[in-house]
Amino acid sequence: MAKLEHYIPVGQKRLRCGYTTGTCAAAAARGAAEALLTGVFPAAITLETPAGIPVTAELLEAARGENWARCAVEKDGGDDPDVTDGALVFAQVTLRSAPGVAIDGGVGVGRVTKPGLDQGVGEAAINSTPRRMIAGELQAAAAAHGYTGGFSVVISIPAGVELARKTFNPRLGIVGGISVLGTGGIVRPMSEAALIATTAAELSTLYAAGKRHIVVTPGNYGEDFCRDVLGLDLTSWAICSNYLGEAVDRAASLGFKSFLFVGHLGKLIKVAGGAMNTHSRTADGRRETLTAHAALCGADRDLARRLFDCLTTDEAIPLLDEAGLREDVMGSIAGALSEHLHHRAGESMAIEAIFFSNRYGILGQTAGAARLLAIHQHREEQA
Numbered sequence: 001m002a003k004l005e006h007y008i009p010v011g012q013k014r015l016r017c018g019y020t021t022g023t024c025a026a027a028a029a030r031g032a033a034e035a036l037l038t039g040v041f042p043a044a045i046t047l048e049t050p051a052g053i054p055v056t057a058e059l060l061e062a063a064r065g066e067n068w069a070r071c072a073v074e075k076d077g078g079d080d081p082d083v084t085d086g087a088l089v090f091a092q093v094t095l096r097s098a099p100g101v102a103i104d105g106g107v108g109v110g111r112v113t114k115p116g117l118d119q120g121v122g123e124a125a126i127n128s129t130p131r132r133m134i135a136g137e138l139q140a141a142a143a144a145h146g147y148t149g150g151f152s153v154v155i156s157i158p159a160g161v162e163l164a165r166k167t168f169n170p171r172l173g174i175v176g177g178i179s180v181l182g183t184g185g186i187v188r189p190m191s192e193a194a195l196i197a198t199t200a201a202e203l204s205t206l207y208a209a210g211k212r213h214i215v216v217t218p219g220n221y222g223e224d225f226c227r228d229v230l231g232l233d234l235t236s237w238a239i240c241s242n243y244l245g246e247a248v249d250r251a252a253s254l255g256f257k258s259f260l261f262v263g264h265l266g267k268l269i270k271v272a273g274g275a276m277n278t279h280s281r282t283a284d285g286r287r288e289t290l291t292a293h294a295a296l297c298g299a300d301r302d303l304a305r306r307l308f309d310c311l312t313t314d315e316a317i318p319l320l321d322e323a324g325l326r327e328d329v330m331g332s333i334a335g336a337l338s339e340h341l342h343h344r345a346g347e348s349m350a351i352e353a354i355f356f357s358n359r360y361g362i363l364g365q366t367a368g369a370a371r372l373l374a375i376h377q378h379r380e381e382q383a
Helices: 021-038 128-145 160-166 192-208 220-228 244-254 265-272 286-296 301-308 313-322 326-345 369-376
Strands: 007-010 013-016 044-048 054-058 060-064 068-074 088-096 101-105 150-156 213-217 237-239 258-264 350-357 361-365
Touching: 021 044, 021 054, 021 060, 021 068, 021 088, 021 128, 021 150, 044 128, 054 068, 060 088, 101 128, 128 150, 192 237, 192 244, 213 220, 213 244, 213 369, 220 237, 220 258, 244 258, 244 326, 258 265, 258 369, 265 286, 265 313, 265 326, 265 350, 286 301, 286 313, 286 326, 301 313, 313 326, 313 350, 326 350, 326 361, 350 369
Parallel strands: 101 150, 213 237, 213 258, 258 350
Antiparallel strands: 007 013, 044 054, 060 068, 068 088, 088 150, 350 361
């Protein structure tokens, strides 16, 4: 497979971009249409992506019938850790007398079962931009060869049934396969935008399902703690990864009434220091924030130095216990955390937080966290 030779700087590295499942689907559809209209499969298709970057994709596994043609394009994830990298995206195109382009999903392409996503309930999880790309390529093929009829196209990704288990799709209410995605047609390595978009979609799905009070965690540690320690059923839960600020903004704009953030102290202490993006390459400050709060609570110079030298927040807890300062320091951190969360959320949405350690359990919480927790434990009415 010819690789896309387009690179972008990410941190101190130069990483290769790839192309999306949407680009693959559009290229495969164009190849199948060309075969139908000319009798010959081209070896490759070159198309312009919405990002303005041209992609040349080799056509694989070509086949034809009386009124249809099918071929595949192999997904190129570039240097992004993309579970769909190498998967074959098939397009089977059929000529029809009615004008226009009808697009559907086949094996390995998920079906939408919940409102709030890009496509309606019952539709194939082929997002709007890929649909426009597919239709555009088919219309271009028709114009190039003087064809005045229409097309039906079915996009299939046979590996998608298994790959879907490694994605957020089951939680989003997309069943039976993966989504055909891509707003720009290009996969940008380590894409923050993709992670933020996933959180936004998850929050939209929850809101459309009637949820107004949500629990949000950075990742799996928070999920496990919510379920196993706090006893939550996680029916109103979303993951924000490192992008808490964007999650808060999205939740507030949708109209959620409350937002309970649950995470490990190592993550939430960054938020207490004012960081709304907690990725280590963007923000750290854990030891500085912890040491500052300890000093505010009476830690002497020796303890401050020992805390500052800790490699993890868990390592600092016994030192605080030894000095009898754990409760005061955790309370001080909770106060700063609350201040930053409320500043970001504004007055339209209640927002609170609980922070924990896998070793020491709950370490602290903001002043109103118990009330929001009671809502999710069904001990208080969801007013």
